[in-house]
Amino acid sequence: MFEWKDEYSVDVTEIDKQHKELFRIGGKIAELVMLKDEYDHFDEIMAILAELRDYTIYHFQFEEKLMNKYGYSELDHHKIEHLFLTKKIEKFESQDIDEKQGEAIIELVRFISDWIAGHILKTDMKYKEFFNRVMKE
Structure with missing residues (x-):
């Protein structure tokens, strides 16, 4: 289910490595x-x-520091998405998972799948060309 594919690559070695770890x-x-x-x-x-x-x-x-360093114009929007995703994880941690473990795990898998589809494959892909251009200059 969470198998890395080359199409997920943003062609920034360290970010790809980190995305693989999230997978x-x-x-x-x-x-x-x-x-x-x-x-x-x-x-x-x-x-x-x-x-x-x-x-x-x-x-x-790491991503935000890199974006700031190179002047990525969508940094503020990206930070908002990051904050949302972080808060969602914190919400999972604060739920009463013990009583409803099966439901909680399925909901967590859905969340991570949506995160990969929505954030890594869409939002992060927006900076792929930008970083590949500015990091080679």
């Missing part, structure tokens, strides 16, 4: 969905959410 974390969540068992996975879910939150913050800060 890896998303894959861990998808694996929990595939288990379809009755075991308590609360600790695993919370650990993955914390990993996702921490790595997301790191990745967003």
Whole structure:
């Protein structure tokens, strides 16, 4: 489900590396969905959410610093999307996941899928040409 494809590349090595890591974390969540068992996975879910939150913050800060350094005109819009995505992860962490683990995991997988489709494949692709131009100058 969360398999990296070359078409996702923004041709900025470090950002692609970070996006691949986000895919890896998303894959861990998808694996929990595939288990379809009755075991308590609360600790695993919370650990993955914390990993996702921490790595997301790191990745967003990296992107924003790069955008600022090179004068990317859509930086403010990008920051707003980043804030929304970060708040959404925090919302997941604050939910009562323990009682409804199956539903929470499925909702989390949907969120990450939408994030990949909406943010990485659309919003981030907008800066692909920009970075490839300015970083080679």
